[in-house]
Amino acid sequence: MSELNRKSPESLQDRLEQVVCLLEHEVAGEESLDQRGSLDELQLKLEELHPADVAYILESLPLDQRLTVWQLVKSDRDGEILLEVSDAVRETLIADMDSHEIIAAANTLDADELADLAPDLPRDVVRELMDTLDAQQRERLKSALSYDDDQVGSLMDFDMVTIRDDVTLEVVSRYLRRFEILPDHTDKLFVVDTEGVLKGVLPVKKLLVSSPDELVGDVMSDDPVVFNPLDDAGEAAQAFERYDLISAPVVDEQGKLFGRLTIDEMVDYIREESEAEVLNAAGLREEEDIFASVWKSVRNRWAWLAINLCTALIASRVIGLFEGAIEQLVALAALMPIVAGVGGNSGNQTITMIVRGLATGQVQAAHGKRLIRKEMGVALINGLFWGLVLALIAYALYGNAALSLVLLAAMTLNMLLAAFMGVVIPLARVSMGGDPALGSSVMITAITDSGGFFIFLGMATIFLL
Amino acid sequence: MSELNRKSPESLQDRLEQVVCLLEHEVAGEESLDQRGSLDELQLKLEELHPADVAYILESLPLDQRLTVWQLVKSDRDGEILLEVSDAVRETLIADMDSHEIIAAANTLDADELADLAPDLPRDVVRELMDTLDAQQRERLKSALSYDDDQVGSLMDFDMVTIRDDVTLEVVSRYLRRFEILPDHTDKLFVVDTEGVLKGVLPVKKLLVSSPDELVGDVMSDDPVVFNPLDDAGEAAQAFERYDLISAPVVDEQGKLFGRLTIDEMVDYIREESEAEVLNAAGLREEEDIFASVWKSVRNRWAWLAINLCTALIASRVIGLFEGAIEQLVALAALMPIVAGVGGNSGNQTITMIVRGLATGQVQAAHGKRLIRKEMGVALINGLFWGLVLALIAYALYGNAALSLVLLAAMTLNMLLAAFMGVVIPLARVSMGGDPALGSSVMITAITDSGGFFIFLGMATIFLL
Numbered sequence: 001m002s003e004l005n006r007k008s009p010e011s012l013q014d015r016l017e018q019v020v021c022l023l024e025h026e027v028a029g030e031e032s033l034d035q036r037g038s039l040d041e042l043q044l045k046l047e048e049l050h051p052a053d054v055a056y057i058l059e060s061l062p063l064d065q066r067l068t069v070w071q072l073v074k075s076d077r078d079g080e081i082l083l084e085v086s087d088a089v090r091e092t093l094i095a096d097m098d099s100h101e102i103i104a105a106a107n108t109l110d111a112d113e114l115a116d117l118a119p120d121l122p123r124d125v126v127r128e129l130m131d132t133l134d135a136q137q138r139e140r141l142k143s144a145l146s147y148d149d150d151q152v153g154s155l156m157d158f159d160m161v162t163i164r165d166d167v168t169l170e171v172v173s174r175y176l177r178r179f180e181i182l183p184d185h186t187d188k189l190f191v192v193d194t195e196g197v198l199k200g201v202l203p204v205k206k207l208l209v210s211s212p213d214e215l216v217g218d219v220m221s222d223d224p225v226v227f228n229p230l231d232d233a234g235e236a237a238q239a240f241e242r243y244d245l246i247s248a249p250v251v252d253e254q255g256k257l258f259g260r261l262t263i264d265e266m267v268d269y270i271r272e273e274s275e276a277e278v279l280n281a282a283g284l285r286e287e288e289d290i291f292a293s294v295w296k297s298v299r300n301r302w303a304w305l306a307i308n309l310c311t312a313l314i315a316s317r318v319i320g321l322f323e324g325a326i327e328q329l330v331a332l333a334a335l336m337p338i339v340a341g342v343g344g345n346s347g348n349q350t351i352t353m354i355v356r357g358l359a360t361g362q363v364q365a366a367h368g369k370r371l372i373r374k375e376m377g378v379a380l381i382n383g384l385f386w387g388l389v390l391a392l393i394a395y396a397l398y399g400n401a402a403l404s405l406v407l408l409a410a411m412t413l414n415m416l417l418a419a420f421m422g423v424v425i426p427l428a429r430v431s432m433g434g435d436p437a438l439g440s441s442v443m444i445t446a447i448t449d450s451g452g453f454f455i456f457l458g459m460a461t462i463f464l465l
Numbered sequence: 466m467s468e469l470n471r472k473s474p475e476s477l478q479d480r481l482e483q484v485v486c487l488l489e490h491e492v493a494g495e496e497s498l499d500q501r502g503s504l505d506e507l508q509l510k511l512e513e514l515h516p517a518d519v520a521y522i523l524e525s526l527p528l529d530q531r532l533t534v535w536q537l538v539k540s541d542r543d544g545e546i547l548l549e550v551s552d553a554v555r556e557t558l559i560a561d562m563d564s565h566e567i568i569a570a571a572n573t574l575d576a577d578e579l580a581d582l583a584p585d586l587p588r589d590v591v592r593e594l595m596d597t598l599d600a601q602q603r604e605r606l607k608s609a610l611s612y613d614d615d616q617v618g619s620l621m622d623f624d625m626v627t628i629r630d631d632v633t634l635e636v637v638s639r640y641l642r643r644f645e646i647l648p649d650h651t652d653k654l655f656v657v658d659t660e661g662v663l664k665g666v667l668p669v670k671k672l673l674v675s676s677p678d679e680l681v682g683d684v685m686s687d688d689p690v691v692f693n694p695l696d697d698a699g700e701a702a703q704a705f706e707r708y709d710l711i712s713a714p715v716v717d718e719q720g721k722l723f724g725r726l727t728i729d730e731m732v733d734y735i736r737e738e739s740e741a742e743v744l745n746a747a748g749l750r751e752e753e754d755i756f757a758s759v760w761k762s763v764r765n766r767w768a769w770l771a772i773n774l775c776t777a778l779i780a781s782r783v784i785g786l787f788e789g790a791i792e793q794l795v796a797l798a799a800l801m802p803i804v805a806g807v808g809g810n811s812g813n814q815t816i817t818m819i820v821r822g823l824a825t826g827q828v829q830a831a832h833g834k835r836l837i838r839k840e841m842g843v844a845l846i847n848g849l850f851w852g853l854v855l856a857l858i859a860y861a862l863y864g865n866a867a868l869s870l871v872l873l874a875a876m877t878l879n880m881l882l883a884a885f886m887g888v889v890i891p892l893a894r895v896s897m898g899g900d901p902a903l904g905s906s907v908m909i910t911a912i913t914d915s916g917g918f919f920i921f922l923g924m925a926t927i928f929l930l
Contacts, residue, residue, distance in 0.1 A: 016826075050707070050708060052707040052708065053707070056707070056826075056827075059825075059827050060826070060827040060829075062835065173673070176673045176674060177673070177674055177675070177676070179673075179674045180674065181670070181674060182670040182673060182674060184670075184709060185709070185711070186670060187652065187711070204669055204673070205646070205647040205651060208638070208641045208642070208644075208647060208669070209641060209642055209644045209645065209646060209647060210642070211642070240732075241729075241732055241733070241736065242515070242517040242518070242521070243515060243517065244649060244650070244729040246650070246652070246711060246728070263711070263728055263732075264706075264709040266732075267705075267706055267728070267731075267732060267735065268706070270732065270735060270736060270739075271706065271735060271739075274735075274736075274739030274740075274742070274743070275739075275821070277739070277743055278739070278742055278743060278746065278817065278821070279817065279821075281743065281746055281747075281817075282746075282813045282814055282816075282817035282906070283810050283813060283814050284814050284817060284818065287821075288818055290818065290822045290827055290828055290832075290836070291835075291839075294839055294842040294843050294846065297839070297840075297843045298843055298846050298847060301811075301814050301843065301847065302847065304810065304814070305807065305810055305811060305814075305847060305851060306851075308806060308807055308810040309803070309807055309851055309854070309855065311806075312802060312803040312806040312807055313803065313855075313858065315802055315803075315806070316799045316800060316802060316803050317799075319798055319799040319802070320796075320799045320862070323795045323796070323798070323799060326791065326795050326798045327792065327795045330788045330791050330792045331785075331788070332798075333784055333788070333791045333797075333798040333801075334781045334782075334784040334785040334788060335781060336798075337777060337780055337781060337784070337802060337805070337914065337918075338774070338777040338778065338780075338781050340802070341773060341776075341777040341780070341914070342770065342773055342774055342777055345748050345769065345770060345773040346766075346770060348747045348748060349747055349748050349749050349766050349769070349770075351747075352743065352744065352746075352747035352749060353749065353753055353755065356740070356743070356744075356752075357755045360524075361481075361521075361525070362521075362524050362525040362755055363755055364525075367755075370527065370756075371755070374756075374759055374762070375762075377759040378759050378762045378763050378766065381759065381763050382763060382766070382767065382770060386770060386771075386774055389774070390774065390778070393778065397785070441747070449802070449806070453802075
């Protein structure tokens, strides 16, 4: 295996450590000659690395070390590395470049890649950049910029190999040999007519096994999966997963070939979406640069904290309504967070299931009644069982049978409320055209907190005092 | 566009609705002739569909309708459809088949596909199945079954096209034309010596653009990304993303070609991992069949509810310590959930960031001090700011300046605690070899609940009473 380079992530980790070691040597280095030496060595190391690996190293370094490394990267690689780093890290790198450097980096990129970068660039740089492009590139950049982030149009590229359907495979093979290199992810050639209308696709697999004398029109597949630039990117990603696609044509309303989607963009999209889901669930607006300044992090986090504060305040006011009851029976104060907490956990389980099901399309509004019945069934069993466990513990602690019964009833009712709202909230938001995932956890927790306090303290007031 | 079949997800939704409509017609149909007619129509519809689409429809149907559709699927397609459905739904389908049907379905599959299915099959069926395989297939099935779910070995297939390095590309092209069809995701051919040791890979892209007279050895790439069957599947998936791979060879310790990884398996793995992350964060053990019985759902959810109950009970006992204080100043009961809740939200933000960073490798134990400093900085700012807002509101409500000051101090301290533990817990778990993501949210919430109540009520006891 000596000639095979194992680019496994472990060795990537090793390389990161080497870079850090060289950097620290540089910082600690007392003689300037020595310092220069380790920087040169580092520069050589960086040149050997894949742009994605350099990006990974940049993301893993604190700001000062990151910028030292960034300065060492050859300027003709700046563009592809900027494409690979996360948005937050990209911002710090661009902030360190002057407009001349940015334009030089951008000029190494295709229109669709530029479109990914453009939103992060200073406005005047983008304008200057537009002037350096030829007409076709400018047209493509403008059209790529005109789509939303979650539309197919923003993810497509223009690296297509097109052929006619009335030539033989022999001719196609000779045509391909004229290329210096084929675009990445070329698993199929696109068959178009003279108007540029897509007639079908010729999988490379088919080209390789078929006789050279056959006509493209006879071996091509004429019902490929095609997309429109306005299609939803998430649904396109699901189609890529479902049909195991590598690339797929994008056509306009007239059926003209317009661009191409590839699996690598789809994988990035899937990863970003699932990351956003995890981050939003935890109350983070977007991915953070781990080494971002304290202020940047505060800005990323304050919105959800503010919402959380409001819901906590409402729950607090609900308790405030029953201060008299708590004064008379202080055990209520100790037990009420249990009712709220377990209800919140149970509600989060339900709402997560439903939001997932909606995202994959397996839950529809028509299933509402059936799902409510099922979830309330689960809640009833869990509520009665865990409520009983807790009621027994409470009896052992306080020796008050009536209090234990109220606790059992309140836990069960709060879990039923959580199950009902856990189904109804996401279905209602979808039917109003909203995103059922956004803040779902905060919403259900707000309901089970305030609801739990109200049910428990309210029942206590009626039955115990 | 008439000849192009737009397999967009919308039309998939349409097809699901057609199936449901036909099913309901069947159930409602009064004349048996009419009934038979709609089932026949449904069967025709199903035959036209991609196995992944049939799987999607099966997953979206309640159990009774699901089994009706499953009976209509031609038995030679059972195998590929079973591969596509989720684990929970697969269980319901297999439960409906006798061992004869299962073996017939399994016989249409490759060894690596069988390995995916085998864990869900009855034991005696697997044994019977083993006997029907030829020696090579049995060997492969056994080896695939010997790896963990998160090892490369469990995800690889054996559909490789291998060539020698001392032949011309012309010879390779002629060799390929002898195939009826090439394996899916064949973007490169594997170059091996007579011992089966991997020497390099020949990308199909390169084969297409190079002169037929060139030797494989001269155009092949001799440092491909390769994996070992024992490598971590998550790290392999990251390498696929990073280097935009379609397929990659898997070699054993001696460098012998053993199998192949493809992007479709990696995408499935990425999707499953991110789903597990979302589900675990919400306290669900695994993906649920939306239409599962109430009992199945209860089983899937009880473990996290039990843990949550324990942590809630501990928090309750902390409050119990201060019942005397609450009796004297009942406003404490109303305000304490705010301290706990906002601390929990803040701690979840921190721990999610750190767990993400650890998963991508960008956070290391060596960064601990720096990250603690940063997160506590964020917590200090948020704590003082939101604490002040809340202290003012509390003053407006209760007119007690000392109470407001205690509230401000408790909120800030609890958020500092949350930030500290949010960094320390995941780093500590990793250094002990654990999974930092599992139950991280439950753990940090337990700390901020109990800690928040303790800090707030404790300070109130000292300063207010």
